[in-house]
Amino acid sequence: MDAAAEAEEDGPGDGEGGADTAGAAESADAESHGAETESVEGDAAPGEAGADGDESSSTDSDGDADQEATDADDTATDDADDASADDAESTDNGHQPGVPDDVQKYDRFKKVDGSQYDRVNEFLRDRTYITAREWAIARLCSDFRTETGVEMTKIGENLPELVPFMTDTYTPQAVNQARSSFEDKVRTAGATFLYGAMCDFFTAEELDDVMYEATEVAKFLLEVEGVELSVEDELDAEDRISAVMRDVRSSSAELRHERCPDCGAELSGGD
8 A cells, every 4th residue: 555655646747747858858959959050051151151262262363364354454454555666766867777867868859749750850850860769769879879889778768768759779880770771861950051152052052051950950859959049149159150151152162163173173265
C-alpha cells in the first residue's frame, strides 16, 4: 500500500520531469536550428561579400582601363598639339626641312609670285629673244656662282622654291642647257644689235630710241627680280649708254669709209 502510494506520488513527478526533459530537448533543438540558420546565413554572407568584391574589383578595373585610355588619348593629343606647334613655329620662322638656308633666304622673283609660266613667257617673247625658263636660270646661275663654278645641282633641285612660276625641278644637265641657250641668244642678239648700230641703218635719233626701249625692258626685268633702281641711277645709266652708242656709231662710220672691217687695212675710195 505504501509502495503503491509512493508509485502514484512518483508518477506525476516523473511526468513533470518528462515535460521538463521534452522542453529542454525542444529548446536544445531550437537553439541548434538557430545556430544552423545563423551558420548558413554566416556562410552566405562571405559569398555575397565575395560577389560584391568581384563586382567592385571589375568596376575598378574598368575604371582604371578607361582612365588609362583617357590618359593615352590626352598624351596623343598633347603630342599632336606639340607637333602642330613645332610645325607652326617652323613655318613662322620660314624654315623648311630639307631646303638649304641660302635657298630659303632667296627673295628674287617675289613680284611675280603666283604668276603662271605662260604669262611670263609671253611677256618675254614679245620683248626679248629669251624664254621665262632661260631668264630665271640665267639669274640663278649668276646668284649661285662660286669659285668652282655654278651650283647647278642646287639650282635644279630647288627651282620651284627659288622661282615662283617654275613648278618642276631640273637636272643639272637641264640647268646647263638653259644657261647655254641664254648665252647663245645674248651673243646673237648682241651681234645683231651692234651691226644695226654700225651699218648706218639707224640715224642717231633712231638709235637713241632703240637703246631707250631696250634699257626700259632690261630695267623692268631687273626690278621684277627685286633690284631697286633710283631715278638718278636710271638717268645716269641711260646717259652712259647713249654716249657709248654715239661713239659706236661715229667709230663705225670711220670704219666703213676708211678701213676694211675684216683686216683694218685702208680702203681707197674706188674700192
